[in-house]
Amino acid sequence: MYNYSLRIRISVIITAACFLASCGKNVVYSEFQPIKDRLWDKNDEYFFNFEIKDITVPYNVSLQLRNNDMYPYQNIWMLYEESQSAEKTVKDTIEFLLADDFGKWKGNGISLYQNRIPVKNGYIFPDTGKYTISIRHGMRDDKLKGIENIGLHIESIDN
Secondary structure, rough: OHHHHHHHHHHHHHHHHHHHOOOOEEEEEEEEEEEEHHHEEEOOOEEEEEEEEEOOOEEEEEEEEEEEOOOOOOOOEEEEEEEEEOEEEEEEEEEOOOOOOOOEEEEEEEOEEEEEEEEEEEOOOOOEEEEEEEEOOOOOEEEEEEEEEEEEEEEEOOO
């Protein structure tokens, strides 16, 4: 009971810190989604829907993860897919390092660690309109423990 309450408090503090840190930036989209039962099934795909209104400015696109001490690996491979329509799909495989070579968790937190990894810096979206980015894990485990949330963060870059 105590451990769960502590995690909620830490999550609230981390979320507030991220919100305050993002003030002053041109955030276009920022959302976290909880991993169902804190057990990420290989077939579970998380979708982020957003709209791009201006294609004359570059954007930074980042994935965000919150992991706990139960995550068994140093890294995680993620399968990234960006689509605007069925004909316009971009796929990529991204490695996300969550710990250093000595096993020390990267990112902010105590028992819940938050990390952000740039996916695209200075990216110009090809068209205005609605986009969907989907994420699945690409690890060998059918059920991956220790990942609590996955997020997407997009901000425009001032010229």
